[in-house]
Structures are given as C-alpha cells and as structure tokens.
Amino acid sequence: MTEPLPPPPLLRPLIAQLRLPQQGLNWELLDQALIHASASADRNNERLEFFGDSVLRLAAAEFLIEQYPNATVGDLTLVRSHLVSDQTLTQIAENIGVEKFLQTSRAAAGDAAARPKRLADAMEAILAVLYLSQGDLKLVRPWLDPHLRTRAQQLVDNPEVNNPKTALQELTQREHKTLPDYRTVEISQTHGDPERFQAEVWLGDRCLGSGIGASRKAAEQAAALQGYQLLHSSP
Amino acid sequence: MTEPLPPPPLLRPLIAQLRLPQQGLNWELLDQALIHASASADRNNERLEFFGDSVLRLAAAEFLIEQYPNATVGDLTLVRSHLVSDQTLTQIAENIGVEKFLQTSRAAAGDAAARPKRLADAMEAILAVLYLSQGDLKLVRPWLDPHLRTRAQQLVDNPEVNNPKTALQELTQREHKTLPDYRTVEISQTHGDPERFQAEVWLGDRCLGSGIGASRKAAEQAAALQGYQLLHSSP
Numbered sequence: 049m050t051e052p053l054p055p056p057p058l059l060r061p062l063i064a065q066l067r068l069p070q071q072g073l074n075w076e077l078l079d080q081a082l083i084h085a086s087a088s089a090d091r092n093n094e095r096l097e098f099f100g101d102s103v104l105r106l107a108a109a110e111f112l113i114e115q116y117p118n119a120t121v122g123d124l125t126l127v128r129s130h131l132v133s134d135q136t137l138t139q140i141a142e143n144i145g146v147e148k149f150l151q152t153s154r155a156a157a158g159d160a161a162a163r164p165k166r167l168a169d170a171m172e173a174i175l176a177v178l179y180l181s182q183g184d185l186k187l188v189r190p191w192l193d194p195h196l197r198t199r200a201q202q203l204v205d206n207p208e209v210n211n212p213k214t215a216l217q218e219l220t221q222r223e224h225k226t227l228p229d230y231r232t233v234e235i236s237q238t239h240g241d242p243e244r245f246q247a248e249v250w251l252g253d254r255c256l257g258s259g260i261g262a263s264r265k266a267a268e269q270a271a272a273l274q275g276y277q278l279l280h281s282s283p
Numbered sequence: 284m285t286e287p288l289p290p291p292p293l294l295r296p297l298i299a300q301l302r303l304p305q306q307g308l309n310w311e312l313l314d315q316a317l318i319h320a321s322a323s324a325d326r327n328n329e330r331l332e333f334f335g336d337s338v339l340r341l342a343a344a345e346f347l348i349e350q351y352p353n354a355t356v357g358d359l360t361l362v363r364s365h366l367v368s369d370q371t372l373t374q375i376a377e378n379i380g381v382e383k384f385l386q387t388s389r390a391a392a393g394d395a396a397a398r399p400k401r402l403a404d405a406m407e408a409i410l411a412v413l414y415l416s417q418g419d420l421k422l423v424r425p426w427l428d429p430h431l432r433t434r435a436q437q438l439v440d441n442p443e444v445n446n447p448k449t450a451l452q453e454l455t456q457r458e459h460k461t462l463p464d465y466r467t468v469e470i471s472q473t474h475g476d477p478e479r480f481q482a483e484v485w486l487g488d489r490c491l492g493s494g495i496g497a498s499r500k501a502a503e504q505a506a507a508l509q510g511y512q513l514l515h516s517s518p
Binding site: 094095097098099101102103105106108109110113121124125134159161162164165183184185233234235236237238239241243246248255257258 | 336420
C-alpha cells in the first residue's frame, strides 16, 4: 500500500480552516465538493451532494444508536430528522466557515435566499468526499461527531424544542398573533407504521414544514419542529 | 485477529435460504433482526430497522452513482426513492422468503394489512446486521446489489413507470373512471432546491402518495410513482 498523499498547496488553507484530515482524502473530489453548479455545469458538487445526503443520514443514525442506547425509536427518528436538516447543516457550515472556499457564479452568490441551501449542499458534498476517500465512515465520524453531539444535546436540553408543537404555538402567538394550522392525513392504514401519518403545518397561506410519524401527534411534532426552526432562524 | 465464527445450528436454515454470508456476521444481531416487536417488547428489531433504513439508502445511492455515471441527479433521486420504498423491500422479502423466519405474535401475524410493513422492516433490520457486523457496506452490497439491479432496470425499462403521472392517470381512468388530483405547495423559495415543492396525489378522499422535488412536475412525478405502486400492488 502506498503512502497517502499530503494535500496539494492550493487546498491547504481549506483543510486547515475546516480541520479536515491532513492525509487520506481524495483531493480531487474535495476540490469538486466546493464547486457550486452555477460555477461549472460539467464539474460541480451535485452528485456528491446526492450521495452525501445518505452518508449524513447513516452517520447520524450510527451516532444516535451509540449515544442513546435507551431512547425510543420515535425519539431517535425525531432527533435524526433535526440532525440531517438543511438548517443544521447550514449552521455547521457557518460555524466552520465553508463559504469563502465555495466557488459560485457571481449571479448565484448574489442570491441571498439560496445561500443556506448552497452551504448545506456543500456540507453534504464534503461528507461524501470523506466517505468515498476510504469507503466507510472512518473519516466521517471523527469530523462530524462533535457537531452532532452539540446539536443533539441542544435538542435534549431545550424543553421548547422537546415539544415543538407547544414551542411553535408560543412563537406564532407572540410574533404573528395567530395559531399554526395542521393538515394531517393518514397515508397508511398499518398500525405502528412509522410513516402512517403525514402532517403539514401552515401559518396563513404559508406552509412552514411537514413531517411523518406513527401517530397523528408524532407527525405533527415533526412538522412543528421544521416550522419552529424555520421561523426561529428567519423571523 | 480471530477466525470469524460459523453460524450456530439454529440459524443455518435462515442463512441458507436468504443466501447470507456463511461467516463474519454477528449471529446474535441476526437473530434479533428476525424478532418483531409483537413477539418481544425487550429484544426486537425496532432499533435495527431504524438504523437499516439509513444503510439501505446509502447502499442504494452508492449503487446508483456507480451504475449510472451519466444520469441526472433528478433521475437518481427518483430511482433511489423507488429502491428504498417499502414496496420494493416487501417484494424482495417475498422473493427470498423471509417471512417463515420472522418471529411474530399470533395476533400480529393475523393482521394481514400490517404484513408488508413487517416484511420491509425485517429486511431493513437484516441490512443493519450486515452493516454492523463489519462496520461498512462490504457485506451489504454483494447481497443487496442483485436485487437493486433488477428493480432499477425495471424502472429504466418500463416506459409506464418512467412517466408515473401518465401511468397513474391511465390506471385510475381504467380502474376507477376518474383522474387523480394533485395538491402541490411550494415549501421553499430557493430556485434549484431539490425540496422546493411538495405534492400529494389524491383519488377522491384517499391520499395515494406524496413526493418532493425541485420543480412542481418533479414533486408530482414522485407522488405519482408512490400512488402508482400503491394501486398497482393492491388494486
């Protein structure tokens, strides 16, 4: 087996800033992970982002079953949906300063509404590179775990977010003088099916979020969590 | 490193029937993967199923980026949602004959409506065991790939399912003398966001499926595919 190559000079500031491993990464893929589709139609991070979404979900699931051996599957599912959300990814991207390394066309860079999604996609693409460089989670978990730990703990500690329906109701009453409205349908007749109910939460004519769950309440809590995060991050 | 243990005698018929690896599996976990929650509240496959859902999604994504290097991310997403669906898992479980090894309470076994979900969950739990035994996809992919290949090819070959909206419309016109109804909402204002639109497809007062996508059409196609599979499997 040959010695893993050190990073090429151009990537060193990125590696240092993001605290990525100094060796063993596929440097060409890492470079590609930081190219937004607006900067190149041919070589960009779209496919890496597609793959990285699955890497993140698996890493979060593995982290949760290890850290919370006594949690119910319903709680694990709720926390995982928080950990893999674009909001969480965008927060991590902000913390570690991904944006200045992201190649974006000038027009796309000026689109402020698209910025959170751009950052979340870049995070997923980086996770794909960490996975694909070794073919397993060995480089992913040490890099990602501290971020997951912080955010999982926030969820566990925070009584508001522990009950998203109540939290969202208080927030919309305070800020919008109105209550959120749930539209919940039974999409499967199977008792115990974790995808039995699907809920959307609306504020006036705006859909704030959606969720699924084994019970009407679980689906609405998941939808409320999305809605709460949306309003809380951009009031 | 110690030699991997051969399977205990009680599990041998299961290993042979499901064509699982003869060595290197965690036999205790494999046994647990075949215990439905109705048979034991303490030791059952619920947490394995939670984890296996992520394993399946990653294995399907890896399979697709390898097999279809030129497919668009939109097409990859549509095919992945088909491959990881409960319908697909239930079909595979039927083909390989998982049911006779599944421990279920008598009452739960009599619940025919819950049967597809029970089989899909057992499949996900088995995938979790294949992953957890080695800590990577090395045992998962050789076992799962032939099934994914068959089902991905069906989707690529089948002009009906290539255009699920048309297929579903023809099916409901033929069988129900009515057209499906789409309820589609914009859940994000970000152009290019793969989760920008959410669609539900309804037949009268029955929600047949839901989907998300970067465009109105993509979300409705994903919802239509779920609806088509639902009606096609249980007319």
